[in-house]
Amino acid sequence: MSKKTKSLLTFFSLLLVGYWLAMFVGSHYPHYARFRPPVSGFDKMAHFAGYAGLAFLLSAVLHFRYLIRSEGKPSPKIMFYLPIVVFSITAVYGVIDELSQFPIPGRRPDILDWYADLAGSLLGLTCFQVAVLLFRKRSFFSFYFQPTPEET
Numbered sequence: 001m002s003k004k005t006k007s008l009l010t011f012f013s014l015l016l017v018g019y020w021l022a023m024f025v026g027s028h029y030p031h032y033a034r035f036r037p038p039v040s041g042f043d044k045m046a047h048f049a050g051y052a053g054l055a056f057l058l059s060a061v062l063h064f065r066y067l068i069r070s071e072g073k074p075s076p077k078i079m080f081y082l083p084i085v086v087f088s089i090t091a092v093y094g095v096i097d098e099l100s101q102f103p104i105p106g107r108r109p110d111i112l113d114w115y116a117d118l119a120g121s122l123l124g125l126t127c128f129q130v131a132v133l134l135f136r137k138r139s140f141f142s143f144y145f146q147p148t149p150e151e152t
Helices: 003-027 042-069 076-099 111-137
Strands: none
Touching: 003 042, 003 076, 042 076, 042 111, 076 111
C-alpha cells in the first residue's frame, strides 16, 4: 500500500484521538446556567455536529486501516459492514456519554441528545461514503491515487 495511504491513516488517527478527547471533555464539563448559549436547541445541534465529525473520522480511520491490511484489495463484504460498525460504535458511545453525565453538576442525560447523536452519526457516515465515491471516480483529490515512482 502506498505511503500516502499510510500517511492519511496517521493523519486521521491523530485527528480522531484529539477530536474524541475534546468531545469527551466538552460533554463532561460542569454546565452552569450562566454559560448556556442564547440559542434554543444549541445542545442538540452540538451533539449532531459532534457525532457527525466523530463518525466521519472513525470511518476514515477504519477505512484506511482496512485498505492497508488488505493491501489495497478490499472485500466488498467488509466494506459493506464498516459503516454498520462505525454506527454501532458511535451509538454505544452516545449511550455511555449520556449515562456518564449523571454525577456532573448541571448536566443530565437526555434521550433527545442521543437521538441527535444518532442523526449526526448518519450524516458523518453519509459524508464519508460520498467522499469515498468521489475518490474512487478519481475526479476529486486524484493526486492520492497517482502511483509514486517507487510503486511503478
